[in-house]
Amino acid sequence: MTPRLLALALALSTPLVLGACSSSDDDAPTSPPVEEPGGAPPPAEPATLLDEGFDDATGAALPEGWRQVTGLVNAASQQAGSLVIDGLANESVGTAVALPASLATQGNYRIDVRFTIDSAKNTSRWVGFLYRTSDTPNLEPYTQMAVRQNATADNGTELAHRADGQWNVTDKAPFSENIDPAKTYTATVVVHGNRVRQYLDGTLLHDGELDDTRPVGGLALQATGAVLRVDHVTVKAQEEALPPLGQIFAVTEPETGASLAPTLVGSDPAQAGIASNQIMTLDASLNLHAENGESLGTLAAFLDKPGHAIPVLRLGDAATAKALVPFADARGLIDATLVSTDPALLTEARALLPRLRTALDFTQAGLGNTRNELLSIVHATNRSGSKIALVPPALLDRDAVAYLQDMLITVWAAAVDDGTAARAATVLASGVNGIVTGEAQTYADLLGKLPDGTLLRKPxxxxxxxxxxxxxxxxxxxxxxxxxxxxxxxxxxxxxxxxxxxxxxxxxxxxxxxxxxxxxxxxxxxxxxxxxxxxxxxxxxxxxxxxxxxxxxxxxxxxxxxxxxxxxxxxxxxxxxxxxxxxxxxxxxxxxxxxxxxxxxxxxxxxxxxxxxxxxxxxxxxxxxxxxxxxxxxxxxxxxxxxxxxxxxxxxxxxxxxxxxxxxxxxxxxxxxxxxxxxxxxxxxxxxxGGYAARVDLPAQATVPVGQLALAGTLLRQDRKTEPLKATRYVVVESTAPYAQDGDGSLTFTGTGTATVLALHTHDQGDGQGYTLLSTPVMLTVQ
The missing domain is CATH 3.20.20.190 (Phosphatidylinositol (PI) phosphodiesterase)
Structure with a gap:
């Protein structure tokens, strides 16, 4: 597996102030603005690409250039100054009307549609405002703003993509009221590049991104199990880009053959560049300090450094969280984790900074690994609004870690940094999701020894x-x-x-x-x-x-x-x-x-x-x-x-x-x-x-002779049955005894000494491929 460099971030919603769209044209000034002497000319008004009010006196079924593309024949027509699209015939396949084909060359536009839902088969049926449609009989693939008659439901409005007959809903939100056929509403879709915002009556409901493999496309209106009445459609060119969704940080991690190896959270600034996250203490002046108290400068300076890790920021008080709010807003800081031993402080921080993640630190709680103590970790983590629990070394038992993970807690380990690879192997073998350490290089070196397909944590x-x-x-x-x-x-x-x-x-x-x-x-x-x-x-x-x-x-x-x-x-x-x-x-x-x-x-x-x-x-x-x-x-x-x-x-x-x-x-x-x-x-x-290998169990210590190593142990299967195991393949963690190792992992000691090894067991899944499990470290005395 090659080293990975990934750029990621949480979504940042920056509301765009948008007035009532239906009245914007009427409120436009009747004379051009006056230029100040020597000033720059005023920006040009966006080009109007379409302005249709459905008042054609000729009585044509559809306006010129418009066409019905799906649904029953003649299910769409102009009636009394409105376009009526009858989609009652099918509750899952819409009746769609495409706007003029000339719009298909555009990709950046603002669409305003004044509409209502006259009737629906049931309140979950919807109408859709389609954009970036394709030149296919069913317009797929396309993106849609959907509005259900029951608009106050969780999925009352949606940002959804349709391709190959399948929906993928990337955002949904309730509106303030259900759609009343006696009222008229304005749906607004603003698209620029891979960014989109969707509004209903000026309320921003969806602020997202698009698959930019389709940078242009047509527009359409659709009714599914409902009757859509449209009074007016305006399409304008969208020349101004929408705000970015948030700051994106580069992430690095060591080369390893392990699938979903634990993320490394470095506490030693000297090992920057090895860990994907860096843990530091933040104060109310937004200065950073290392775990040992060393000053690391300001948070702003840290974020300005190229290639910095994801910041994991320890909070000591609410004043620090409050001081971070304007900074995070100004910098678009969304990709960071806040840590504290105080769950109430994290709850307050989540309210102040809802886009930042939180982790609850249990290293000072003095907890053991009894069921009730582990459950207290689950409950406290959830109450604080966190998903990450930072646990002490005493809890790095495979069963304890697995229980917390079964209960949907992400487990980060506070590692004991004693300079030994053996200790690092114990932490890795526990199956944790993350490791906070001042010795990131030790973990990186050990991860590099693991064969492809290694699972440190059983699914x-x-x-x-x-x-x-x-x-x-x-x-x-x-x-x-x-x-x-x-x-x-x-x-x-x-x-x-x-x-x-x-x-x-x-x-x-x-x-x-x-x-x-x-x-x-x-x-x-x-x-x-x-x-x-x-x-x-x-x-x-x-x-x-x-x-x-x-x-x-x-x-x-x-x-x-x-x-x-x-x-x-x-x-x-x-x-x-x-x-x-x-x-x-x-x-x-x-x-x-x-x-x-x-x-x-x-x-x-x-x-x-x-x-x-x-x-x-x-x-x-x-x-x-x-x-x-x-x-x-x-x-x-x-x-x-x-x-x-x-x-x-x-x-x-x-x-x-x-x-x-x-x-x-x-x-x-x-x-x-x-x-x-x-x-x-x-x-x-x-x-x-049921027959999958789930865990390899070997003695923690053994005395073995010089020669080829073979240790007896037990294999636990997924169905909770056990089988005897003879381990013949190993990762050498550290050794004072001289040894030779073949490419398949078999190990032969050629002299006496001590060694720490991890036994390997590969399970064949029956399709010519498999995965490899590790034992916990075995301390060997070679005689």
Missing amino acids: RIVGHRGIPGLEDENTLEGAIRAYDEGADTIESDIQLSTDGTLYIMHDGTVDRTTTSTGEFEAMSDAQIQALVTKPNGRAVPTLEAFFNEFKGKPVTHFVEIKTNKPEAVDALHALVDAHGVRDQLVVISFSQSQLKRLRERMPEVSAGFLTGVPTGTDTQRIVRQILANTQALSSTFNPSYNNLTPAILEAAKHRGTTFWPWTYRDEAIARAHYRAGTYGLTTDDAQWF
């Missing part, structure tokens, strides 16, 4: 709705089977009965999964308990039954809030309290409203945001959008696996972001993403992974 297997490949989905029997096959986590969808009980059910109706029909959330407990699932005739279980079955077992619940009812969060809160399962609970959802409600009612619980990976090949742009989404919700990123690449995973890890993609139904893709070190894979077929 977790998430049983999607149990194990639908073998059992009825979302049933207790399916969940138990998934656990028996080796799933680390059981994913389940929750909805409410009319009696207020939480049940496990995915669809809004019971038609697909049971022998009955009807809306699930319109059913009572008695009606639900009478349901029979297909094809094996199981009962529809309660969430309570899941909590009872798995309490105390080594498994995590991914509870997906499928219902839109806000009272579901209260019901979940009460059920978790009654059964004491917070140590097994993670909540995930597509609904930002439900995740925000979770933060209010259960701020200690980890959350995962279900969404999609932005399209395109620009890793920098993709990661920026991912970070913007997760930062707003203090969540992990739980996307559909489409468009997810190792480059995106590697880039985001330096910002503490973990990925939990869904839903793997293609085993070849699942194998590849497992090798890439993906944090957790959600699948219908947990049985694919």
